[in-house]
Amino acid sequence: MAAVTLLAVGTAGAAGAAPAPEAGPAWHKGIPPIATPWTAEVGPDNALPEYPRPQLVRSRWQNLNGVWEFGKAAVDQAPPVGQELGERVLVPYPIESALSGIQRREDRMFYRRTFTVPTDWKVGKGQRLVLHFGAVDYDAKVWVNGTQVATHRGGYDGFDIDVTDALKGKGPQELIVWAEDLTDATGQPIGKQRRVSDRGIFYQGSSGIWRTVWMEPVAVSSISSLTTTPDVGASQLKIKVNTVRGDGLTVRAVARSNGKVVGRVTGAAGTDLKLPVPNAKLWSPDSPFLYDLEVTLLSGKKSLDTVQSYFGMREIGTKKGADGKLRIALNGKILFNMSTLDQGFWPDGLNTAPTDAGLKFDLQQHKDMGFNAVRKHIKVEPDRWYYWADKLGLLVWQDMPAANTGPIPEPWRDQFESELHEMVKEHASWTSIIAWVPFNEGWGEWDRTATGRIADDVKKQDPSRLVNAHSGVNCCNSKGDSGKGDVIDFHQYLGPASPAPDATRVSIDGEHGGYGLKVSNHMWFGDGQAYEMTPDSATLTRKYVENQRAVLTAAQSCGISAAIYTQITDVEGELNGFWTYDRQVAKMDFTQVRAINQEIIAKADGTATNVPQPPAGTPGLTGIAFYPLDGTTEDAAGDHDATLVGGPAYVAAKNGQGVDVNGSTQFIDTGAPVLNTASDYTASAWVKLDKADGAFQTIVSQDGASNSDFFLQYSGADQRFAMSFTGVRALGPSKPEVGRWYHVTGVRDSVAGELRLYVDGELAGRTGACLPQAAPTGNTVIGRGKYGGNSVDYLDGTVDQVHLYDRALSATEIKALFDSGQ
Structure with a gap:
């Protein structure tokens, strides 16, 4: 496409990069624990030479990547103006990385180099010189020829500096950058970075300059950025041309398809314009068509500045399927988002991909394996990553980088929100991005109401995309569901998670999977782990396919609109990738991976209405089995007589006698699976607890192959009554009192796809549980559960x-049962 040609022109401009410092020690590439296919390609003359800003291209520019001087810095140390620094670093690779040549951590650092402004740029004679920093982690200060020209805070967003007034003469100009990065010692957004890798789910940090540094000449009045939003329904592109010193000037935007003009618009700079795109070719993962865009800043008829860009026409929204469940829709059609978790770390460059080909590789693998989406996990990538997502056709779920896992300290909360909104602003025009994710698993959350407000603020800032207020709202440090945003997102390992959508929000499996495989000589630490390890590639592939078939079931039965598998590559100690961390070894049979992924996308389209209707069941309030426990364990409703196990005693109870169990060895066994767990069922009992602490206690359950099919229980983790499946609980509102009788009822409703808990005749809690259950395999029991193949969670009290x-x-009916005292 023409947009690619324009990028090639920009890349050619980079070939004239300013020379690196010649004096002093030489730069030497470090040796990473494992190397990628691109490690050897990186050197002083080709450190990410591509034009770094694909959505606003000018032909004249100069890349400042390459070898810079480097030195450790102290707090409040003056810039080393005119002083050679003692080390050499390769920019833009973070200093902890092997490719930087430093390969160690520093809290504070100086970078220094010189550059020369080409005389034909005519800077100072109608042209200005702008320095661009793709990203510096975390606090930065910049000096040109000893004059401080900028400060910046934020590790994942770029900044631009007009340095014209700091230039001196026509010769070499001195550029110094100071950076401070304290990583997890502060409340700053850091994503998965840590000062020291925990060899688990957190990784080696990346400090200092880690994206391209470059410069370009611009007119005194110039275009600074474009904000584009496709409006498919109106056959137009909404466009705002942001300018520097553009007040009173005019802009002209022209859209082209394969060189042919399809629409144009002229209007005031800085205002919202509507560029017609009739009979639009819509962008989708199957057909990622991109239009070329040329924008000119005019003073009367005189052209002051021209930039090249591109855009895609697509619309993201929601739509009800044939089963009435709300789902994600692209261009008005339901489209299941089949995604991986993509963390964006590299063994040689850490936060920075070694080359543009490497950056593209991970995204191309998504396409090759049949995925149509990618979750960019608590990291923000360089612009060229989003360009490749646009061009290849991938739907991007963009996370905000998290702070530490605990609540963000109050002094850092405004900074977090500021960086979140800056992320949305800087990425508002990427076609591939369809959703914003402010929080992950509650990391950094300080208040559920604040989380809901933040989700509303992001939606107000960008109403054209989905907002996922908290990915993994069921997990970890989450403050709970705020009810805000467009998405209900559960995490479950190994999963998949299966939350049901509600009337206004779609549901997704935000993380699942995590099957692992060790590959000798391709592991960062020489070892590692996953959520479940497998012995070989064939087993790993089989586990993946089986897990994905459960995703399809969750999509058809529960209505989830997306599933995100962990993860595209291994990362340091995590060995659950499709690829090893070095991108050298494919760990699964990708033919099978692609086949199941494509099957899910094809069949999870909202047309399935195969939720079976349960039989009417036995009428009345007695049930199919009833144990009054008045001195006997006989079934007063049928023939499922039970047996006392471990010698529990009959005692005076709620209605006549009941059975007192000791919390460790005693229970009641019915000798058979009374309930058909493949259909609907209800279990009810009166219970009095002798203790209510952090231990789980089971009132009624039914043994499964490894775990109980269900638990009517006291949840020690929550210190509340619950009706549960493994990993899913419908919880009561408060902690029960010891020594008090409660009427506790658990309901499995397969049509509604949920578990419900009633306490003393009133609805106390409900949760989504829409996946079909297997047929019963074990006995119904009173007073204990089963987990991991073991008898557990014995009741301590009377039933x-x-x-x-x-x-x-x-x-x-449940209220009537409670009122009856039975």
Whole structure:
């Protein structure tokens, strides 16, 4: 496409990069623990030479990547103006990386080099010189010829500096950059970076300059950025041309398809314009068509500045499927988002890909394996990463880099929100980005109401995309569901997670999977782990395919709109990638991976209405089994007589007698699977706890192959009553009192796709549980559970009046049962 040709022109301009310092020690590439296919290609003359800003291209520019002087800095140290520094670093690779040549951590550092402004740029004679920093982690100060020209805070966003007034003469100009990065010692947004890798889910940090540094001449009045938003319904592109000193000037925007003009618009700079795009060719993962865009800043008829850009026409929204469940839609059609978790770390460059080919590689692998989406996990990439996502056709879920896992300290909260909104602003025009994710698993969250407000603020800033307020709202440090945003997002390892959508929000599996495989000589630490390890590639592939079939079931039965598998590559000690960390070894059979991924996308389109309707069940409030426990374990409703195990005693109870169990060895066994767990059912009992601490206690359950099919329980982790599946709990509102009788009822409703808990006849909690359950395999038991193949969670208290039903009781029936005292 023409947009690619324009990028090639920009790249050619980089060939005239300013020479690196010649005096002093030489730069030497470090040796990473493992090398990528591109490690050997990186050197002083080709450190990311590509034009770094694909959406606003000018032909004249100069790349300042390459060898710079480097030195450790102290707090408040004066800039080393005119002083040679003792080391050499390759910019833009972070100093901890092997490619930088430093390969160690420093809290504070100086960079220094000289540059020469080409005389034909005519800077100072109608032209200005702008320095561009793609990103510096974290606090930065910049001096040109001893004059401080900028400060900047934020490790994931770029900044631009007009340095014209600091230039001296026509010869070499001195450029010094100071950077400070304290990483997890502060409340700054850091993503997965840590000062020291934990060899688990957090990794080696990346400090200092880590994206391209470059310069270009611009007119006194010039275009600074473009904000473009496709409006498919109106067949137009909304465009705002942001300028420097552009007040009172005019802009002209022209859209082209394969060189042919398809639309144009002229209007005031800095205002919202509408560029017609009739009969638009829509962008999608299957057809990622991009239009070329040329924008000119005019004073009357005189052209002051011209830039080249591009855009795609696409619309992201929601739509109900045939089953009535709300799902994600692209261009008005339901499209399941089949994604991986992409963390964007490299063993040779850490935060920075070694080459543009490497940057493209991970995204191309998504396409080759049949994925149509990618979750950029708590990191923001250089612009060329989003360019490749646009061009290859991938739907991007963009996370905000998290702070530490605990609540962000109050002094840092405004900074977090500022960087979040800057991220949205800087990436507002990328076609591939379809969703913003402010929080992950509650990391950094300080208040659920604040999280909801932040989600609303992002939606107000960008109403054209989805907002996922908190990915993994069911997990870890989450403050709970704020009810805000467009997405309900659960994490479950190994999963998949299966939350159901509600009336206004789609649901997704935000993280699942994580099967691992060790590959000798291709591991960062020589060892590592995953959520479940496998012995070989064939087993790993089989586990993946089986797990993905469960994703399809979750999509068809529960209505999830996306599934995000962890992860595209290994990262340091995490060995759960499709590829090894060095991108040298493919760990699965990608033919099978592609086939199951494409099957999910094809079949999870909202057309399936195959949720089975359960039979009517046995009428009345007695149930299919009833244990009054009045001196006997006989079934008063049927023939499922039970047996006392471990010698529990009959005692005075809620209604006559009940059974007192000791919390360690005693329970009641019915000798058979009373409930058909593949359909709807209800379990109800009166219970009095003798203790209510951090230990789990099971009132009624039914043994499965490894875990109980369900648990009507006291959840020690939450210190509340619950109706649960493994990993899913419908929780009561408060901690029960020791020594008090409670009527506790758990309902499995497969049609609604949920578990419900009732306490004393009132609805106390509900949660999504829409995946079909397997047929029963073990006995129904009273007073204990089963987990990991072991008997666990013994009840410490007294149980009475146990009813089991082959249907989902209504709220009215449960209230009547409670009122009866039975």
